[in-house]
Amino acid sequence: MERLPDPRLDATRTQALDAALTLLQEEGALAVTHAAISARTGISRSTLYRHWPKLDALRNAAFGRAATGPKDEPRTDGPLKIDLTWMIGRLVMALNETPWGKIAPQVIAAAATDKQSRDLMNRWIADRKGDVESVFTAAHARGELSEGAPVEQLVEMAIAIPYFRKLVAGLPLTPEWLDAHVSMICSMATKTTSK
Amino acid sequence: MERLPDPRLDATRTQALDAALTLLQEEGALAVTHAAISARTGISRSTLYRHWPKLDALRNAAFGRAATGPKDEPRTDGPLKIDLTWMIGRLVMALNETPWGKIAPQVIAAAATDKQSRDLMNRWIADRKGDVESVFTAAHARGELSEGAPVEQLVEMAIAIPYFRKLVAGLPLTPEWLDAHVSMICSMATKTTSK
DNA sequence: TGCGTTACGATACAATATGTACCACACACA
DNA sequence: TGTGTGTGGTACATATTGTATCGTAACGCA
Numbered sequence: 402m403e404r405l406p407d408p409r410l411d412a413t414r415t416q417a418l419d420a421a422l423t424l425l426q427e428e429g430a431l432a433v434t435h436a437a438i439s440a441r442t443g444i445s446r447s448t449l450y451r452h453w454p455k456l457d458a459l460r461n462a463a464f465g466r467a468a469t470g471p472k473d474e475p476r477t478d479g480p481l482k483i484d485l486t487w488m489i490g491r492l493v494m495a496l497n498e499t500p501w502g503k504i505a506p507q508v509i510a511a512a513a514t515d516k517q518s519r520d521l522m523n524r525w526i527a528d529r530k531g532d533v534e535s536v537f538t539a540a541h542a543r544g545e546l547s548e549g550a551p552v553e554q555l556v557e558m559a560i561a562i563p564y565f566r567k568l569v570a571g572l573p574l575t576p577e578w579l580d581a582h583v584s585m586i587c588s589m590a591t592k593t594t595s596k
Numbered sequence: 597m598e599r600l601p602d603p604r605l606d607a608t609r610t611q612a613l614d615a616a617l618t619l620l621q622e623e624g625a626l627a628v629t630h631a632a633i634s635a636r637t638g639i640s641r642s643t644l645y646r647h648w649p650k651l652d653a654l655r656n657a658a659f660g661r662a663a664t665g666p667k668d669e670p671r672t673d674g675p676l677k678i679d680l681t682w683m684i685g686r687l688v689m690a691l692n693e694t695p696w697g698k699i700a701p702q703v704i705a706a707a708a709t710d711k712q713s714r715d716l717m718n719r720w721i722a723d724r725k726g727d728v729e730s731v732f733t734a735a736h737a738r739g740e741l742s743e744g745a746p747v748e749q750l751v752e753m754a755i756a757i758p759y760f761r762k763l764v765a766g767l768p769l770t771p772e773w774l775d776a777h778v779s780m781i782c783s784m785a786t787k788t789t790s791k
Numbered sequence: 792t793g794c795g796t797t798a799c800g801a802t803a804c805a806a807t808a809t810g811t812a813c814c815a816c817a818c819a820c821a
Numbered sequence: 822t823g824t825g826t827g828t829g830g831t832a833c834a835t836a837t838t839g840t841a842t843c844g845t846a847a848c849g850c851a
Contacts, residue, residue: 407818407819407820407826407827408819409818409819409826409827409828410826410827413827413828428709429705429708429709430705434808434809435808435809435810436807436808436809444828444829445828445829445830446810446829446830447811447812447828447829447830447831448827448828448829450809450810450811451827451828454810454811455809455810456808456809456810503708506701506704506705506707506708507705507708509701509704509705509763509764510624510625510701510702510704510705510706511705512701512766513624513698513701513702514623514624519766522764522765522766523765523766526764526765551776551780554776554777554780557757557760557761558753558757558780560760561756561757561759561760561761561764562752562753562756562757562760564756564760564764565752565755565756565757565759565760566752566756568704568764569704569717569721569756569759569763570717570718570721571707571714571717571718581746581749582749585746585749585753585784588784589780589783589784599796599797599848599849599850600848600849600850602796602797602798602847602848602849603847603848604797604798604799604847604848605797605798608798608799629837629838630838630839631836631837631838639799639800640799640800640801641800641801641839642799642800642801642802642840642841643798643799643800645838645839645840646798646799649839649840650838650839651838651839
Protein backbone atom coordinates (compact mmCIF):
# COMPACT_ATOMS: atom_id res chain seq x y z
CA MET A 402 0.00 0.00 0.00
CA GLU A 403 1.07 3.52 -0.81
CA ARG A 404 1.38 5.74 2.17
CA LEU A 405 0.34 9.34 2.13
CA PRO A 406 3.33 11.70 1.98
CA ASP A 407 4.39 12.93 5.37
CA PRO A 408 3.47 16.62 5.63
CA ARG A 409 6.71 17.30 7.46
CA LEU A 410 8.64 16.73 4.26
CA ASP A 411 6.99 19.57 2.46
CA ALA A 412 7.04 21.79 5.51
CA THR A 413 10.79 21.61 5.98
CA ARG A 414 11.49 21.95 2.27
CA THR A 415 9.37 25.07 2.06
CA GLN A 416 10.89 26.60 5.16
CA ALA A 417 14.40 25.82 4.00
CA LEU A 418 13.90 27.24 0.52
CA ASP A 419 12.33 30.38 1.93
CA ALA A 420 15.42 30.93 3.99
CA ALA A 421 17.63 30.08 1.03
CA LEU A 422 15.87 32.69 -1.06
CA THR A 423 16.44 35.33 1.59
CA LEU A 424 20.10 34.43 1.86
CA LEU A 425 20.41 34.49 -1.90
CA GLN A 426 19.08 38.02 -2.06
CA GLU A 427 20.84 39.40 0.96
CA GLU A 428 24.26 37.81 0.75
CA GLY A 429 24.56 36.16 -2.63
CA ALA A 430 24.74 32.60 -3.84
CA LEU A 431 27.84 31.78 -1.83
CA ALA A 432 25.95 32.41 1.40
CA VAL A 433 23.46 29.66 0.62
CA THR A 434 24.79 26.74 2.65
CA HIS A 435 23.27 24.02 4.76
CA ALA A 436 24.78 25.58 7.85
CA ALA A 437 23.42 29.07 7.15
CA ILE A 438 19.93 27.78 6.47
CA SER A 439 20.05 25.68 9.62
CA ALA A 440 21.00 28.71 11.69
CA ARG A 441 18.21 30.76 10.16
CA THR A 442 15.41 28.21 10.36
CA GLY A 443 16.26 25.95 13.26
CA ILE A 444 16.10 22.97 10.94
CA SER A 445 18.98 20.71 11.78
CA ARG A 446 21.94 20.43 9.48
CA SER A 447 21.47 16.69 9.10
CA THR A 448 17.91 17.12 7.88
CA LEU A 449 19.03 19.63 5.29
CA TYR A 450 21.72 17.26 4.05
CA ARG A 451 19.07 14.59 3.80
CA HIS A 452 16.95 16.76 1.50
CA TRP A 453 19.81 18.18 -0.59
CA PRO A 454 22.87 15.95 -0.18
CA LYS A 455 25.11 18.27 -2.23
CA LEU A 456 25.58 22.01 -2.04
CA ASP A 457 24.98 22.41 -5.77
CA ALA A 458 21.60 20.77 -5.43
CA LEU A 459 20.67 23.15 -2.64
CA ARG A 460 21.69 26.23 -4.61
CA ASN A 461 19.95 25.05 -7.74
CA ALA A 462 16.80 24.50 -5.74
CA ALA A 463 17.10 28.06 -4.44
CA PHE A 464 17.56 29.38 -7.98
CA GLY A 465 14.56 27.44 -9.13
CA ARG A 466 12.48 28.85 -6.35
CA ALA A 467 13.53 32.38 -7.28
CA ALA A 468 12.47 31.89 -10.86
CA THR A 469 9.01 30.64 -10.09
CA GLY A 470 6.21 33.11 -10.23
CA PRO A 471 2.78 33.57 -11.70
CA LYS A 472 2.83 33.44 -15.46
CA ASP A 473 1.88 36.76 -17.03
CA GLU A 474 -0.95 36.52 -19.49
CA PRO A 475 -0.02 38.94 -22.27
CA ARG A 476 -2.54 41.59 -23.16
CA THR A 477 -3.14 41.72 -26.84
CA ASP A 478 -6.18 43.95 -27.17
CA GLY A 479 -4.19 46.77 -28.66
CA PRO A 480 -3.11 49.26 -29.50
CA LEU A 481 0.47 48.07 -29.71
CA LYS A 482 1.88 50.73 -27.45
CA ILE A 483 -0.51 49.94 -24.62
CA ASP A 484 0.09 46.21 -24.87
CA LEU A 485 3.84 46.63 -25.01
CA THR A 486 3.90 49.02 -22.09
CA TRP A 487 1.99 46.53 -20.01
CA MET A 488 4.05 43.54 -21.09
CA ILE A 489 7.46 45.15 -20.71
CA GLY A 490 6.19 46.79 -17.56
CA ARG A 491 5.67 43.33 -16.13
CA LEU A 492 9.25 42.46 -17.01
CA VAL A 493 10.48 45.66 -15.39
CA MET A 494 8.48 44.90 -12.30
CA ALA A 495 9.94 41.42 -12.10
CA LEU A 496 13.45 42.84 -12.34
CA ASN A 497 12.77 45.66 -9.89
CA GLU A 498 10.65 44.05 -7.24
CA THR A 499 11.00 40.29 -7.20
CA PRO A 500 13.92 38.18 -6.03
CA TRP A 501 14.66 37.36 -9.63
CA GLY A 502 16.07 40.82 -10.22
CA LYS A 503 18.74 40.25 -7.59
CA ILE A 504 19.40 36.65 -8.38
CA ALA A 505 19.52 36.62 -12.18
CA PRO A 506 23.15 37.78 -12.33
CA GLN A 507 24.19 34.85 -10.20
CA VAL A 508 22.21 32.45 -12.35
CA ILE A 509 23.88 33.93 -15.42
CA ALA A 510 27.29 33.40 -13.90
CA ALA A 511 26.42 29.87 -12.80
CA ALA A 512 25.10 29.09 -16.28
CA ALA A 513 28.68 29.16 -17.57
CA THR A 514 29.42 25.87 -15.88
CA ASP A 515 26.08 24.44 -14.74
CA LYS A 516 23.51 23.01 -17.11
CA GLN A 517 20.58 23.37 -14.76
CA SER A 518 21.22 27.08 -14.40
CA ARG A 519 21.51 27.39 -18.17
CA ASP A 520 18.18 25.67 -18.63
CA LEU A 521 16.55 27.85 -16.01
CA MET A 522 17.82 31.02 -17.64
CA ASN A 523 16.80 29.93 -21.13
CA ARG A 524 13.35 29.01 -19.99
CA TRP A 525 12.90 32.40 -18.36
CA ILE A 526 14.00 34.23 -21.47
CA ALA A 527 11.94 32.07 -23.79
CA ASP A 528 8.83 32.77 -21.73
CA ARG A 529 9.37 36.51 -21.87
CA LYS A 530 10.16 36.48 -25.57
CA GLY A 531 7.04 34.46 -26.21
CA ASP A 532 4.92 36.97 -24.35
CA VAL A 533 6.29 39.96 -26.21
CA GLU A 534 6.08 38.15 -29.51
CA SER A 535 2.41 37.40 -29.02
CA VAL A 536 1.83 41.13 -28.55
CA PHE A 537 3.43 41.79 -31.91
CA THR A 538 1.54 38.96 -33.54
CA ALA A 539 -1.75 40.42 -32.40
CA ALA A 540 -0.69 43.87 -33.59
CA HIS A 541 0.18 42.41 -36.95
CA ALA A 542 -3.22 40.77 -37.21
CA ARG A 543 -4.80 44.17 -36.57
CA GLY A 544 -2.66 45.64 -39.33
CA GLU A 545 -0.78 47.92 -36.98
CA LEU A 546 2.70 46.91 -38.09
CA SER A 547 4.56 48.29 -41.06
CA GLU A 548 5.39 45.95 -43.94
CA GLY A 549 8.88 44.77 -43.17
CA ALA A 550 8.93 45.33 -39.42
CA PRO A 551 11.75 43.19 -38.02
CA VAL A 552 9.65 41.57 -35.32
CA GLU A 553 12.29 39.14 -34.13
CA GLN A 554 14.85 41.88 -33.63
CA LEU A 555 12.30 44.08 -31.93
CA VAL A 556 11.35 41.35 -29.47
CA GLU A 557 14.95 40.81 -28.55
CA MET A 558 15.54 44.51 -28.20
CA ALA A 559 12.50 44.96 -26.00
CA ILE A 560 13.90 42.48 -23.50
CA ALA A 561 17.64 42.94 -23.90
CA ILE A 562 17.74 46.61 -23.05
CA PRO A 563 16.00 46.46 -19.66
CA TYR A 564 18.09 43.42 -18.78
CA PHE A 565 21.27 45.20 -19.69
CA ARG A 566 20.35 48.38 -17.86
CA LYS A 567 19.36 46.66 -14.66
CA LEU A 568 21.69 43.71 -14.41
CA VAL A 569 24.80 44.70 -16.29
CA ALA A 570 24.94 48.46 -16.01
CA GLY A 571 23.10 48.79 -12.73
CA LEU A 572 20.88 51.57 -14.05
CA PRO A 573 17.35 52.11 -12.78
CA LEU A 574 14.27 51.15 -14.75
CA THR A 575 11.92 54.08 -14.18
CA PRO A 576 8.45 54.67 -15.62
CA GLU A 577 9.89 57.51 -17.70
CA TRP A 578 12.52 55.26 -19.12
CA LEU A 579 9.91 52.59 -19.86
CA ASP A 580 7.84 55.07 -21.83
CA ALA A 581 10.81 56.15 -23.93
CA HIS A 582 11.81 52.55 -24.48
CA VAL A 583 8.37 51.49 -25.66
CA SER A 584 8.04 54.59 -27.81
CA MET A 585 11.24 53.78 -29.62
CA ILE A 586 10.12 50.23 -30.31
CA CYS A 587 6.73 51.36 -31.55
CA SER A 588 8.26 53.92 -33.87
CA MET A 589 10.23 51.13 -35.49
CA ALA A 590 7.34 48.73 -35.73
CA THR A 591 4.43 50.81 -36.90
CA LYS A 592 3.73 52.52 -40.16
CA THR A 593 5.67 55.77 -39.95
CA THR A 594 2.82 58.00 -39.00
CA SER A 595 5.23 60.08 -36.95
CA LYS A 596 5.23 63.79 -37.77
CA MET B 597 67.71 55.79 -0.30
CA GLU B 598 65.09 54.24 -2.53
CA ARG B 599 65.94 50.81 -3.70
CA LEU B 600 65.08 49.56 -7.16
CA PRO B 601 62.15 47.13 -7.14
CA ASP B 602 63.10 43.49 -7.01
CA PRO B 603 62.30 41.96 -10.42
CA ARG B 604 61.08 38.80 -8.75
CA LEU B 605 58.04 40.70 -7.48
CA ASP B 606 56.77 41.47 -10.93
CA ALA B 607 57.73 38.07 -12.27
CA THR B 608 55.70 36.13 -9.74
CA ARG B 609 52.75 38.49 -9.97
CA THR B 610 52.65 38.14 -13.75
CA GLN B 611 52.98 34.37 -13.65
CA ALA B 612 50.33 34.06 -10.99
CA LEU B 613 47.83 36.29 -12.78
CA ASP B 614 48.38 34.46 -16.05
CA ALA B 615 47.47 31.23 -14.32
CA ALA B 616 44.53 32.93 -12.60
CA LEU B 617 43.21 34.10 -15.95
CA THR B 618 43.39 30.59 -17.35
CA LEU B 619 41.60 29.18 -14.34
CA LEU B 620 39.00 31.90 -14.60
CA GLN B 621 38.21 30.97 -18.17
CA GLU B 622 38.39 27.23 -17.81
CA GLU B 623 36.78 26.61 -14.47
CA GLY B 624 35.14 29.83 -13.33
CA ALA B 625 35.83 32.33 -10.60
CA LEU B 626 35.45 29.77 -7.82
CA ALA B 627 38.44 27.86 -9.15
CA VAL B 628 40.72 30.85 -8.66
CA THR B 629 42.40 30.07 -5.33
CA HIS B 630 45.89 30.39 -3.95
CA ALA B 631 46.19 26.62 -3.88
CA ALA B 632 45.13 26.15 -7.50
CA ILE B 633 47.51 28.80 -8.77
CA SER B 634 50.30 27.33 -6.71
CA ALA B 635 49.72 23.91 -8.24
CA ARG B 636 49.67 25.35 -11.74
CA THR B 637 52.69 27.63 -11.49
CA GLY B 638 54.94 26.10 -8.88
CA ILE B 639 54.84 29.33 -6.93
CA SER B 640 54.50 28.46 -3.28
CA ARG B 641 51.25 29.05 -1.48
CA SER B 642 52.90 31.29 1.07
CA THR B 643 54.23 33.60 -1.61
CA LEU B 644 50.80 33.92 -3.16
CA TYR B 645 49.29 34.78 0.22
CA ARG B 646 52.02 37.40 0.61
CA HIS B 647 50.95 39.09 -2.65
CA TRP B 648 47.20 38.74 -2.20
CA PRO B 649 46.43 38.10 1.48
CA LYS B 650 42.71 37.59 0.84
CA LEU B 651 40.93 35.48 -1.74
CA ASP B 652 38.80 38.42 -2.81
CA ALA B 653 41.90 40.43 -3.62
CA LEU B 654 43.24 37.60 -5.73
CA ARG B 655 40.02 37.22 -7.69
CA ASN B 656 39.68 40.94 -8.20
CA ALA B 657 43.20 41.06 -9.54
CA ALA B 658 42.30 38.29 -11.97
CA PHE B 659 39.19 40.18 -13.05
CA GLY B 660 41.22 43.31 -13.56
CA ARG B 661 43.70 41.44 -15.69
CA ALA B 662 40.89 40.05 -17.83
CA ALA B 663 39.49 43.50 -18.48
CA THR B 664 42.74 45.03 -19.64
CA GLY B 665 43.27 45.30 -23.33
CA PRO B 666 44.26 47.77 -26.00
CA LYS B 667 41.87 50.67 -26.23
CA ASP B 668 39.99 50.80 -29.52
CA GLU B 669 40.27 54.06 -31.36
CA PRO B 670 36.83 54.67 -32.84
CA ARG B 671 36.63 55.29 -36.56
CA THR B 672 34.60 58.33 -37.34
CA ASP B 673 35.27 58.93 -41.03
CA GLY B 674 31.81 57.91 -42.04
CA PRO B 675 29.49 56.88 -43.32
CA LEU B 676 27.67 55.96 -40.13
CA LYS B 677 27.02 52.38 -41.08
CA ILE B 678 30.68 51.65 -41.78
CA ASP B 679 31.83 53.29 -38.57
CA LEU B 680 29.21 51.51 -36.51
CA THR B 681 29.95 48.14 -38.05
CA TRP B 682 33.60 48.54 -37.19
CA MET B 683 32.98 49.80 -33.67
CA ILE B 684 30.36 47.25 -32.70
CA GLY B 685 32.43 44.66 -34.51
CA ARG B 686 35.22 45.40 -32.06
CA LEU B 687 32.83 44.85 -29.18
CA VAL B 688 31.66 41.58 -30.70
CA MET B 689 35.23 40.47 -31.13
CA ALA B 690 36.01 41.25 -27.52
CA LEU B 691 33.01 39.20 -26.40
CA ASN B 692 33.74 36.33 -28.79
CA GLU B 693 37.47 36.01 -28.68
CA THR B 694 38.98 37.53 -25.57
CA PRO B 695 38.83 36.28 -21.98
CA TRP B 696 36.44 39.08 -21.18
CA GLY B 697 33.64 37.28 -23.00
CA LYS B 698 33.88 34.35 -20.64
CA ILE B 699 34.57 36.33 -17.54
CA ALA B 700 32.10 39.19 -17.76
CA PRO B 701 29.19 37.14 -16.36
CA GLN B 702 31.21 36.39 -13.27
CA VAL B 703 32.15 40.03 -12.88
CA ILE B 704 28.50 40.95 -13.20
CA ALA B 705 27.57 38.48 -10.50
CA ALA B 706 30.36 39.67 -8.24
CA ALA B 707 29.32 43.28 -8.79
CA ALA B 708 26.22 42.61 -6.72
CA THR B 709 28.29 42.54 -3.55
CA ASP B 710 31.73 43.83 -4.47
CA LYS B 711 32.48 47.45 -5.23
CA GLN B 712 35.68 46.81 -7.16
CA SER B 713 33.85 44.53 -9.56
CA ARG B 714 31.14 47.14 -9.93
CA ASP B 715 33.71 49.78 -10.78
CA LEU B 716 35.43 47.51 -13.26
CA MET B 717 32.17 46.73 -15.03
CA ASN B 718 31.08 50.35 -15.13
CA ARG B 719 34.40 51.45 -16.54
CA TRP B 720 34.20 48.86 -19.27
CA ILE B 721 30.70 49.89 -20.24
CA ALA B 722 31.48 53.59 -20.09
CA ASP B 723 34.42 53.08 -22.43
CA ARG B 724 32.33 51.24 -24.96
CA LYS B 725 29.49 53.72 -24.74
CA GLY B 726 31.93 56.57 -25.25
CA ASP B 727 33.32 54.95 -28.37
CA VAL B 728 29.93 54.38 -29.93
CA GLU B 729 28.78 57.82 -28.96
CA SER B 730 31.72 59.46 -30.69
CA VAL B 731 30.70 57.65 -33.87
CA PHE B 732 27.26 59.20 -33.62
CA THR B 733 28.68 62.61 -32.80
CA ALA B 734 30.78 62.55 -35.93
CA ALA B 735 27.82 61.40 -38.00
CA HIS B 736 25.78 64.24 -36.58
CA ALA B 737 28.48 66.72 -37.55
CA ARG B 738 28.31 65.38 -41.09
CA GLY B 739 24.56 65.87 -41.07
CA GLU B 740 23.85 62.16 -41.41
CA LEU B 741 21.45 61.91 -38.51
CA SER B 742 17.76 62.72 -38.61
CA GLU B 743 16.46 65.59 -36.52
CA GLY B 744 15.30 63.99 -33.33
CA ALA B 745 17.44 60.85 -33.41
CA PRO B 746 17.53 59.48 -29.86
CA VAL B 747 21.29 59.11 -29.76
CA GLU B 748 21.49 58.12 -26.13
CA GLN B 749 18.99 55.32 -26.54
CA LEU B 750 20.68 54.16 -29.72
CA VAL B 751 24.06 53.96 -28.05
CA GLU B 752 22.65 51.88 -25.25
CA MET B 753 20.83 49.66 -27.67
CA ALA B 754 23.94 49.14 -29.77
CA ILE B 755 25.77 47.72 -26.78
CA ALA B 756 22.98 46.13 -24.78
CA ILE B 757 21.80 43.74 -27.46
CA PRO B 758 25.11 42.02 -28.18
CA TYR B 759 25.73 41.80 -24.45
CA PHE B 760 22.37 40.23 -23.85
CA ARG B 761 22.66 37.78 -26.72
CA LYS B 762 26.09 36.59 -25.78
CA LEU B 763 26.14 36.68 -22.00
CA VAL B 764 22.54 36.26 -20.93
CA ALA B 765 20.94 34.26 -23.70
CA GLY B 766 24.04 32.41 -24.84
CA LEU B 767 23.33 33.16 -28.50
CA PRO B 768 26.11 33.55 -31.08
CA LEU B 769 27.21 36.89 -32.47
CA THR B 770 27.72 36.16 -36.16
CA PRO B 771 28.69 38.56 -38.95
CA GLU B 772 25.19 38.19 -40.38
CA TRP B 773 23.67 39.13 -37.08
CA LEU B 774 26.03 42.10 -36.78
CA ASP B 775 24.94 43.41 -40.17
CA ALA B 776 21.27 43.17 -39.26
CA HIS B 777 21.92 44.79 -35.91
CA VAL B 778 23.78 47.75 -37.40
CA SER B 779 21.23 48.13 -40.15
CA MET B 780 18.45 48.42 -37.62
CA ILE B 781 20.29 51.08 -35.69
CA CYS B 782 21.10 53.06 -38.82
CA SER B 783 17.52 52.96 -39.98
CA MET B 784 16.53 54.58 -36.71
CA ALA B 785 19.26 57.18 -36.75
CA THR B 786 19.36 58.41 -40.29
CA LYS B 787 16.91 60.48 -42.25
CA THR B 788 14.29 57.98 -43.37
CA THR B 789 15.48 57.55 -46.91
CA SER B 790 14.37 53.92 -46.76
CA LYS B 791 11.72 53.10 -49.30
C1' DT C 792 83.28 40.84 -4.66
C1' DG C 793 80.96 41.03 -0.19
C1' DC C 794 77.07 42.70 2.77
C1' DG C 795 72.60 43.76 4.21
C1' DT C 796 67.91 43.39 2.56
C1' DT C 797 64.11 41.23 0.64
C1' DA C 798 61.51 37.77 -1.64
C1' DC C 799 60.78 32.96 -1.82
C1' DG C 800 59.80 27.97 -0.39
C1' DA C 801 58.65 24.62 3.20
C1' DT C 802 56.42 23.27 7.05
C1' DA C 803 53.46 23.32 10.96
C1' DC C 804 49.34 24.80 12.69
C1' DA C 805 44.50 26.99 13.45
C1' DA C 806 39.83 27.78 12.04
C1' DT C 807 36.09 27.01 9.15
C1' DA C 808 33.36 24.64 5.57
C1' DT C 809 31.52 20.51 3.75
C1' DG C 810 30.00 16.09 4.23
C1' DT C 811 29.10 11.30 6.47
C1' DA C 812 27.49 8.06 10.05
C1' DC C 813 24.91 6.81 13.79
C1' DC C 814 21.54 6.97 17.40
C1' DA C 815 17.52 8.40 20.06
C1' DC C 816 13.21 10.66 19.73
C1' DA C 817 8.84 12.37 17.95
C1' DC C 818 5.38 12.53 14.80
C1' DA C 819 2.14 10.55 11.27
C1' DC C 820 -0.60 7.01 9.68
C1' DA C 821 -3.14 2.55 10.10
C1' DT D 822 -1.45 1.55 20.16
C1' DG D 823 2.21 -0.09 17.37
C1' DT D 824 5.17 0.58 13.08
C1' DG D 825 7.60 3.14 10.02
C1' DT D 826 9.58 7.51 8.71
C1' DG D 827 11.29 12.18 9.30
C1' DT D 828 13.88 14.87 12.46
C1' DG D 829 17.58 16.53 15.74
C1' DG D 830 22.03 15.89 18.05
C1' DT D 831 26.51 14.46 18.16
C1' DA D 832 30.81 12.68 16.72
C1' DC D 833 33.89 12.36 13.19
C1' DA D 834 36.48 12.77 8.45
C1' DT D 835 38.33 15.72 4.97
C1' DA D 836 39.27 19.90 2.28
C1' DT D 837 39.67 24.79 2.21
C1' DT D 838 41.37 29.05 3.77
C1' DG D 839 44.47 31.55 6.25
C1' DT D 840 48.56 32.48 9.76
C1' DA D 841 53.16 32.01 11.69
C1' DT D 842 57.83 30.85 11.56
C1' DC D 843 62.12 29.51 9.68
C1' DG D 844 66.02 28.73 6.60
C1' DT D 845 67.49 29.71 1.94
C1' DA D 846 68.33 32.10 -2.28
C1' DA D 847 68.27 36.08 -5.12
C1' DC D 848 68.76 40.89 -5.50
C1' DG D 849 70.62 45.89 -5.01
C1' DC D 850 74.22 48.50 -3.63
C1' DA D 851 78.75 49.78 -2.32
